[in-house]
Amino acid sequence: MRALVAYFSLTGRTKRVAEAIASQLSNYAVDIEGITFTGTRRDLVDGTVDSIAAGNWTHLSAKETIFDLEPYDLVCIGMPIHGGRPAVAFNAYVKRCKGFAGKRVCTFVTCSFYPGKSLSAMGQALDGVGAVAGDQMAFRGLFRIGTAKPAEYGRKVNGS
């Protein structure tokens, strides 16, 4: 079986948590991937700004990367909390992924104080794209987040 652990991380905390989780997924061949979005909005458009300015949208082609989840049996998505919500990278990532339908998707967040309703918001968004709700967990720490709890969560996700 294959698992993808995808995370967004600005200062490295969610990355470390993601790595601790991934290290426990012994029932899976694991790919771990930092989510990055490259290119400005202008770069995503195919050299047709003049025609767009003239009201002709027919040549517009989005060059966004599409992440294909099809090879995976399990997907874990990790986000930091920004302003009481999952980082905006979450919605952008979900929008760009294909293959959520019927897939077990676990989510986790890291924060300093309080995750708010982030996990339920993430669950709802994933439900909207047909994913099967998996385990969710918030990891909090003002100064540091240890690896023991993420590893424990990883074992739960792994089924061990």
Ligand SMILES: Cc1cc2nc3c(=O)[nH]c(=O)nc-3n(C[C@H](O)[C@H](O)[C@H](O)COP(=O)(O)O)c2cc1C
């Ligand atoms: C712009 C910004 C907004 C944040 N907002 C919150 C917040 O509302 N609640 C909270 O508990 N932590 C908040 N934090 C702290 C981060 O969620 C926390 O440090 C997280 O673990 C960082 O993950 P990262 O190192 O992977 O980027 C915020 C951090 C940043 C940079």
